[in-house]
Every structure is written in C-alpha cells, then in structure tokens.
Amino acid sequence: MRRTIIDMMGREVEYSYPPKRIVSVVPSQTELLYDLGLDEEVVGITKFCVHPEAWFRSKTRIGGTKQLYIDKIRDLKPDLIIANKEENTQDQIEELAKEFPVWLSDIQNIPQALQMIQVVGQLAGKEHKAAGIVDHVVGGFNALKRATAPKRVAYFIWYKPWMSVGKDTFISNMIHTIGWQNVFADRSRYPEITLEELKEYNPELVLLSSEPFPFKEKHIDEIKAILPNADVKLVDGEMFSWYGSRMLKAVGYMQAISNS
Structure with missing residues (x-):
C-alpha cells in the first residue's frame, strides 16, 4: 500500500x-x-x-x-x-x-x-x-521542578573553534526548560565564540558537552583560566540534544543537574 x-x-x-x-x-x-x-x-x-x-x-x-x-x-x-x-x-x-x-x-x-x-x-x-x-x-517535563535561580549558562559543543548554541536550537530550548538562561541566546544556531567573548558574557555556569566534541577535564582548566568564578561542568550531550525517546531519560537528568 x-x-x-x-x-x-x-x-x-x-x-x-x-x-x-x-x-x-x-x-x-x-x-x-x-x-x-x-x-x-x-x-x-x-x-x-x-x-x-x-x-x-x-x-x-x-x-x-x-x-x-x-x-x-x-x-x-x-x-x-x-x-x-x-x-x-x-x-x-x-x-x-x-x-x-x-x-x-x-x-x-x-x-x-x-x-x-x-x-x-x-x-x-x-x-x-x-x-x-x-x-x-x-x-x-510537566513535573520537572525548574531551577529556582535562573543561572546564566554557556553551553559548548565544539573545540577549536569553540562553538556554542544560539536561541533557535533544541539544546537552547532544553536549557530554558530547566529554568536557566542561555547567554548566547542573542546568537543564531551554532556560533563560534572566542574566549575573549566568553569572558565578556561572563556566564555563571559553563557546560561542556560529551558530543559531538568529547570534552574532558583538561578543557575545564581552559575555561577556569579566564572565568575563575564560574562553575564549569562536563555534561551528557545526549541528554541535551537527542530529541527522540532519549527524552524519557533526559527529564531525570535535567532535574538532577538543575539542582546540583
């Protein structure tokens, strides 16, 4: 048929x-x-x-x-x-x-x-x-308890060049759903960001994704060098970017990370 x-x-x-x-x-x-x-x-x-x-x-x-x-x-x-x-x-x-x-x-x-x-x-x-x-x-997601403090967040998906996420992306929507603010929401899609720009935007929280670039502990040090007061974390990129049935698991992950 x-x-x-x-x-x-x-x-x-x-x-x-x-x-x-x-x-x-x-x-x-x-x-x-x-x-x-x-x-x-x-x-x-x-x-x-x-x-x-x-x-x-x-x-x-x-x-x-x-x-x-x-x-x-x-x-x-x-x-x-x-x-x-x-x-x-x-x-x-x-x-x-x-x-x-x-x-x-x-x-x-x-x-x-x-x-x-x-x-x-x-x-x-x-x-x-x-x-x-x-x-x-x-x-x-209806039961998700949003973060009580709307942290200003930078989320990175790539290294050399550093690439983040703009407003019109699924990842940015997930960040907003947690109750946080994407500091690069004024940009479109996947902007390249210099470390000087990142310092100017001064996020409270920097998230380094496990994919598509597999960020490691050593990359945290690079961010800390210019943003010593920021909280920098490695996160599971699948939970932020996989828009299929992985969202069944993402809810619990988002709840845990928003409270950490």
Missing part, C-alpha cells in the same frame, strides 16, 4: 506502508525506531547510532551523518529513509530523494520533537507506542 505524508520541511513524501526496509541517518531517531518496537525493518544506520548497542553491532553502517555512503544505501534498497535537516547535508539528502522516499525532521524545541515522535510512529505503523512515549515525556 502506498501512503503520502508531509514531512517537517513541508515536503510531500510517498512511500510503501508499512515500510519494511528503513534506513535511519540520525542517531536520536534511530533509537526512537528501536523504542517504537521495530527491529528487522531497520536495515541501515550511521556509525554514530550507538543506541541501542545491539543495533550498533549488528546493523549495516552507512557512514556518518554528514558523510553518508550513498552506494551502501543504494545496496540496501530502502523503502524509507528517515533524516534531519540539520544533522544531514542538503546535497546528499537531495541525491537520495531522487531515488528513495526521504522523510525529513526539523527540530528546534521540545514541541517539535514530540511532533516528530508522533509522525515517525505514523510512518512505521506504531502510532500507539509513539503516543505512549509522548505522554511519558510530556508528563515528565
């Missing part, structure tokens, strides 16, 4: 329903497919799709999110590719879309993430399971 659905970019996507050969090129959406109860239907994932570990070890890997192996994907003959505007490159997605149905998500905040979960559930014929995940995520 053929179905047509509109993706989050407003594109019309026609595909075979239910899909039997799915390629997922976004780690958080790969994990969601697993939590929706799929298994054999998912035939290809990226090298960054580390959850679940069983899939990471057994599924065909088709490159990285920004460097997909198009020929490998062709060999898998997918009847649906699930991608993301930001995490994948436009030229590769356009190339794949000439041959295969490609559904694109576009996510900058929690409501859009919840919409994505619901629609992916529809795509895969797992609407009931998707609704359950959404209900649990909504309930968790």
